[in-house]
Amino acid sequence: MMDSSSSHNQNLSDNASIETTAILIEIGQGKLDNAEKLLPHVYNELHALADSLFRHQKPGHTLQPTALVHEAFIKLVDRNRTPWQSRSHFFAVAAKAMRQILVDHARKNRAEKRGDGWNRIALDEHLCPTSQNEIDMYDLDTALTKLSQLDKRQSDLVELRFFGGLGVVEAAELIGISKRTAELDWRMARAWLRNELSSE
Numbered sequence: 001m002m003d004s005s006s007s008h009n010q011n012l013s014d015n016a017s018i019e020t021t022a023i024l025i026e027i028g029q030g031k032l033d034n035a036e037k038l039l040p041h042v043y044n045e046l047h048a049l050a051d052s053l054f055r056h057q058k059p060g061h062t063l064q065p066t067a068l069v070h071e072a073f074i075k076l077v078d079r080n081r082t083p084w085q086s087r088s089h090f091f092a093v094a095a096k097a098m099r100q101i102l103v104d105h106a107r108k109n110r111a112e113k114r115g116d117g118w119n120r121i122a123l124d125e126h127l128c129p130t131s132q133n134e135i136d137m138y139d140l141d142t143a144l145t146k147l148s149q150l151d152k153r154q155s156d157l158v159e160l161r162f163f164g165g166l167g168v169v170e171a172a173e174l175i176g177i178s179k180r181t182a183e184l185d186w187r188m189a190r191a192w193l194r195n196e197l198s199s200e
Contacts, residue, residue: 017087024084027077035077042087046072046094049165053102063105072097088170095164099141106137143196147189154189157182 020041026034050065050072075097076082076090084090148155153175160171172182 020087020090021084024087024090028082028084032077035073038077039073042073042090042094043069045091045165049094049163050098052165053098053163063102068098068101071101075101088166088174091164091166092160092171092174095159095162095166099144099159099163102137103141106141139197140193143193146196147192150192151185151189153177154185154192157185158189158193161186 020038023034023038023041027038046069047065050068053068054065072094076094082093144155144158147158156175157171160166160174161168164171166174168182168186169179172179175182177185
């Protein structure tokens, strides 16, 4: 049974999500001035996600979590009248934006920086094939692109969960599959990526 404190916190969370969705819908309708109103609602979660992506990187790399958040946010609000459906939809698109930004930076610096670990990011321990729990961003993107050609749904699920920080239930709802199917896809995708990244 939920106590009054938990119930109150859940209500606050639900209200915040409703307010965020309302702002997103207005931005999608062309009211870009509402981007200033949106930022406080999503900044902490975007920054927490960026922090997790950078947790095991060596110091001194050219892209910092805060810069990643800002670049991603600008890309998101500058999209031409995106028909935002919900807060989860926003973070799903944010996942794609962050992935593309990280890959672009990794590709740009790969040749001259190869070997110093600047473009390596931490992965879920069940996804990563190495004991150091990190993998090259460029290699991960290549593997996900290959997985997308084999099974787009599994690739989308990994992107939503890893880059978007979504749980199984949220990701399943966005893709349009059951929780059970998402859990099975997640296990299969992790196994495939472990094998693919190990061979890399």
